[in-house]
Amino acid sequence: MTLPRLFLIGVPARVGGAATKIRHLLPLLRAAFHITLVFLERCWFREPDVMGFIKSLGMQAIFITDVPASPGAVALVICEPKIFVSGAIRKLKAKGLRVVFSNEMMFPFEGEAEAAKEGLIDKALFVSDFQRRAFSRIYEGVSQAITGNFIDPGEFPFKPRRNPVFTIGRLSRPDAEKFPHDFPVFYEELGLKSVRYRVMAWDGSLDKAFCWHRFGPEWDLIPARKETAAAFLHSLDLFVYPIGHRVQESWGRSTVESMLTGAVPVVPSGHQFHNLMVHGESGFICETFQDFQGAVMRLHDDYAHRSRMARIAAEHARENLCNPRTHREIWERALLA
């Protein structure tokens, strides 16, 4: 049986929600599609980790200009900001492909609204209804589907943990906007006496943003990919994730990853975490600093409660958020219907 052809425009890297999403989607969809990866930048062909991963799946990667004329094939574009201004989307359409676009962010890319209006996007995918509503004007009249976000639960096994030094931390791409302006103060003011703070992925831009803070020995600021995401999350007792006020999370990939591993998430309200967890059962959704502090102290002081919540969070993520069969069906419907 010939599988339907799918050109996936994006990069299966290890840093950032969209890249890791692609990394987990490829194994999920390869039984249903004949997949070719398409890069907009040639530098990715020189990334051994990315190319090795694609090869291990028995797939190929090609440059955008090398996409063949393929009437009826699907071009799935995941979070490629330059797809519109570069003119690549127009070329894909000219080659007969059906363009399905998944933005992943809470804001449109340059040229996205114009492309939607011009009919260059055949279908828009969203990770949540929260995100879909943010794009409702742009995609009025365009076919839409909510695909959610798939994380391979096998990559984030549950691990019971009780660190000798209580450890809180977070995992996100190194973007200062993802952090509140007072980030290091926020952690330190929680009032934990003996504590370790771990943050991945840290880089020079974050050093610069928080140059005014004196990071003591309790801080462990590690660069992207220094550890695998799973190993990093296994090292945390709690995933404490305050977010900068200019950022809205369309889903919350690292939060679900933390849940899978058993790091209890403590996250802010105003995003869409209420669709990922039940407040007080599988994590905490906090309005104010006092809410964060109350949740963290309670989980710190009551190990039995923390353990119970960690198991509930992991089971909830595994059963309801990251079920491979459910996601495969959703994606097949979204791409073929």
Place this chain on the structure above:
Amino acid sequence: MEQCALSARDAGVFADFHVVADAPISHCQCYRAQENPAADGLEALVYLKGGFSRLHQDYAVWIAPETRFLRPPHDLLSLLRASPIHVPLRAASRRPSDERGDDDGPRFEAAMRKGGVRNAIHQAAPAICIIRMSAMDAVFRLACEFAAVARASGLTPSLSNTLAYVMQMLCANPDKHRVQASPNIWLPVRDAWNLTPARRVGRRDLILGFDPSGYMEGDPALVSTLCYETTP
């Protein structure tokens, strides 16, 4: 400002007071004030950023002329806690027009929410402002952002509400920066017209009534009419 510096000398404080002024002031190192229309209400921050950086200090302490010293404020920097800035905070007045005649209070609160303040909104009692110099750029950037948000809402940002915003964006826990959180620094005063003064403190030009009940646990070093709390 002269009275402020004099009270410091009387209390045994001999730190330099650097003052931007249009005439010399005793007990202070004075610098000529310059017109800066671009500062638009944030002159104190502009001077701190531009002028204080030339003094090569790790911290800048801005003090309002209304402030008086009762004793040397030991460990003033402890007010910062983990934050790079300290401005005394007080609970926002729930009255439509507070004692200082701030009719725009609710609109400023809305501007602060829009600017990202998530906790209960506080107002500044800017008798003093301590800034770690390495954070001056971040403080100034936040101040300018808030001023822009406020102006876009038809408000005129003052130093007080701008500092209140910056403080709340950089401190995580505003409760720890409230006036009554530092009884060893501040002698909290109540509104003179609301107060049945149990005691009075005099410092030459300034007689303030204060209520010794409730939170008079420390040995306060400073007093200012700016540092009053409506809800002790």
